[in-house]
Amino acid sequence: MGIIVKNITHIYSEGLPHESVALDDVSFTIEDGQFVGIIGHTGSGKSTLLQHLNGLLKPKSGSIVIGGVDITSPDCRLRDIRKKIGLVFQYPEYQLFEETVEKDVAFGPRNLGLSEEDIALRVREALALVGLPYEEIKEKSPFELSGGQKRRVAIAGVVAMKPEVLILDEPTAGLDPKAHKDILAMAEKIHMHEHNITVLVSHNMADIARLCDKVLVMDKGKLVFSGSPQQVFSDEKRLTEIGLSLPPVAEFMHRLHDKKKSIRPDILEIEAACDEICRFLGEKG
Amino acid sequence: MIRDITLGQYYPGESIVHRLDPRIKIIATIAYIVALFIADSFIGIATAAAAVFFAIAVSRVPISFLLRGLKPIFFIIIFTFVLNLFMGSGEVLVTLFWGLKITKNGLTTAVFMAVRLILLIMGSSLLTLTTKPISLTDGIESLLRPLKIFKVPAHELAMMMTIALRFIPTLLEETDKIMKAQQARGADFESGNIFHRAKSLIPILVPLFISAFRIAQELAMAMEARCYHGGDNRTRMNGMKLAGRDFAMLVLLLLFLGIIIGERYFL
Numbered sequence: 414m415g416i417i418v419k420n421i422t423h424i425y426s427e428g429l430p431h432e433s434v435a436l437d438d439v440s441f442t443i444e445d446g447q448f449v450g451i452i453g454h455t456g457s458g459k460s461t462l463l464q465h466l467n468g469l470l471k472p473k474s475g476s477i478v479i480g481g482v483d484i485t486s487p488d489c490r491l492r493d494i495r496k497k498i499g500l501v502f503q504y505p506e507y508q509l510f511e512e513t514v515e516k517d518v519a520f521g522p523r524n525l526g527l528s529e530e531d532i533a534l535r536v537r538e539a540l541a542l543v544g545l546p547y548e549e550i551k552e553k554s555p556f557e558l559s560g561g562q563k564r565r566v567a568i569a570g571v572v573a574m575k576p577e578v579l580i581l582d583e584p585t586a587g588l589d590p591k592a593h594k595d596i597l598a599m600a601e602k603i604h605m606h607e608h609n610i611t612v613l614v615s616h617n618m619a620d621i622a623r624l625c626d627k628v629l630v631m632d633k634g635k636l637v638f639s640g641s642p643q644q645v646f647s648d649e650k651r652l653t654e655i656g657l658s659l660p661p662v663a664e665f666m667h668r669l670h671d672k673k674k675s676i677r678p679d680i681l682e683i684e685a686a687c688d689e690i691c692r693f694l695g696e697k698g
Numbered sequence: 699m700i701r702d703i704t705l706g707q708y709y710p711g712e713s714i715v716h717r718l719d720p721r722i723k724i725i726a727t728i729a730y731i732v733a734l735f736i737a738d739s740f741i742g743i744a745t746a747a748a749a750v751f752f753a754i755a756v757s758r759v760p761i762s763f764l765l766r767g768l769k770p771i772f773f774i775i776i777f778t779f780v781l782n783l784f785m786g787s788g789e790v791l792v793t794l795f796w797g798l799k800i801t802k803n804g805l806t807t808a809v810f811m812a813v814r815l816i817l818l819i820m821g822s823s824l825l826t827l828t829t830k831p832i833s834l835t836d837g838i839e840s841l842l843r844p845l846k847i848f849k850v851p852a853h854e855l856a857m858m859m860t861i862a863l864r865f866i867p868t869l870l871e872e873t874d875k876i877m878k879a880q881q882a883r884g885a886d887f888e889s890g891n892i893f894h895r896a897k898s899l900i901p902i903l904v905p906l907f908i909s910a911f912r913i914a915q916e917l918a919m920a921m922e923a924r925c926y927h928g929g930d931n932r933t934r935m936n937g938m939k940l941a942g943r944d945f946a947m948l949v950l951l952l953l954f955l956g957i958i959i960g961e962r963y964f965l
């Protein structure tokens with residue numbers, strides 16, 4: 414179930430005076446089982462890119478092949494593609510509509526044509542995964558929940574479809590630290606269990622550095638950089654130029670490296686940073 | 699897509715049509731629409747067509763833009779055309795099955811009616827394409843002001859219109875977003891019978907209404923926070939003043955009306 418994106422370009426309101434090029438010749442591949450992060454300043458085209466991955470938007474040119482199927486060809490059944498690719502939109506809480514949480518989460522699985530028992534099972538699992546108590550919450554109206562709880566319900570609605578590719582567009586924007594941690598832990602857990610492809614858009618560099626196997630960097634509609642977190646976060650100057658920053662740990666290590674050259678700067682995790690600093694202190698005796 | 703609807707859209711430009719006073723443009727548009735229905739001969743309709751094409755040429759709005767505005771009412775035009783075609787009486791041109799007859803006067807009425815509708819849409823689209831929504835409502839407010847003695851709330855009406863116009867694109871965007879989000883969850887808006895399809899709108903309509911109420915509430919709070927309290931004693935940033943071009947436009951308008959009325963009643 415690899416994803417191969419080749420030279421896609423997307424222009425909003427093409428031909429009108431206010432047209433804007435949101436994607437400009439973007440190519441990349443995602444291999445089976447990868448956890449991929451996408452970073453870029455606001456308006457760099459991240460959300461536009463994600464909507465191409467399940468056929469909600471069509472590129473003006475270029476192709477997208479997912480699991481051997483070219484989803485840009487006119488005779489591709491997009492509904493089948495959308496069943497395999499779960500996309501959680503930015504601020505997904507605004508898509509809730511049912512009377513009860515249970516029914517809302519069941520909307521996706523029901524569209525898949527599953528049996529009632531399977532649906533009930535999946536709803537239960539999905540709510541547990543996003544950290545909501547099933548019995549307490551199932552009969553509540555989604556509109557009487559707090560913002561963070563709504564977000565979890567909305568994410569559960571996609572997770573319950575058990576997509577082969579799970580795409581999360583800034584799932585933690587505006588949440589408190591606990592909800593933030595829970596939701597990322599959920600993504601990690603699903604990824605471990607199902608070995609699916611997970612794509613995460615985030616402005617939090619520390620999360621990206623910690624979770625991802627591969628990072629894509631967007632700038633003004635172009636893919637300017639891609640590679641492992643180590644590679645991407647090694648070039649501080651370039652990232653700052655396009656309005657991004659290093660994860661705090663990496664920035665700290667860079668500053669230390671500026672002062673003491675024998676400290677390695679290319680460290681992204683707190684544990685490894687501690688070890689490196691201890692090593693340095695031990696070296697000095 | 700859903701965003702391509704041109705109704706109420708502004709086409710930025712610097713032409714003399716863009717710079718005309720909105721009040722003059724509104725009056726001219728209303729007069730033009732009335733004139734369309736006064737004119738009932740070839741010459742009258744042709745004059746009206748020439749007038750609107752002249753205005754379009756001067757405004758430099760691409761004609762394709764105006765034609766796009768016709769798309770949504772295409773069926774209404776066809777419908778009225780067909781209806782009128784068979785409703786006439788008098789000299790029969792062709793007789794079709796089921797006793798349907800096309801008469802000479804039916805044909806003329808049908809053609810005139812279709813052309814009138816097309817010109818009407820083009821004329822009023824030109825108004826909204828060359829006038830910013832804000833100036834448009836300012837113009838309406840100013841034209842309605844004399845009605846204040848009859849307790850017509852001119853300012854409030856204008857403010858409501860401004861807000862409605864301002865939020866059309868926002869709500870379209872919101873609809874687009876919600877539709878996509880539900881499609882991503884496997885919703886299907888295209889297949890099934892009519893009941894099925896009506897039901898499939900619920901996942902769009904519920905979130906849309908909730909958004910609309912939320913937006914309204916936020917807007918009301920933002921307005922209160924900035925001490926908005928109705929129209930009394932409000933001044934505006936860009937006062938409206940008639941310039942030479944506006945008087946020239948009035949002269950042209952009178953000339954046009956003269957031709958239409960003269961042609962109808964005196965020739």
Ligand SMILES: Nc1ncnc2c1ncn2[C@@H]1O[C@H](COP(=O)(O)OP(=O)(O)OP(=O)(O)O)[C@@H](O)[C@H]1O
Pocket residue numbers: 425426433434435453454455456457458459460461462503
């Ligand atoms: N529906 C739309 N119609 C027209 N232009 C759009 C639309 N959606 C996005 N754009 C434009 O396309 C560009 C890319 O937007 P996009 O939403 O993909 O950015 P993003 O990287 O997701 O930003 P953010 O981090 O703020 O979510 C922006 O310049 C935006 O103005």
Ligand SMILES: [Mg+2]
Pocket residue numbers: 459460461503582
């Ligand atoms: Mg976005």
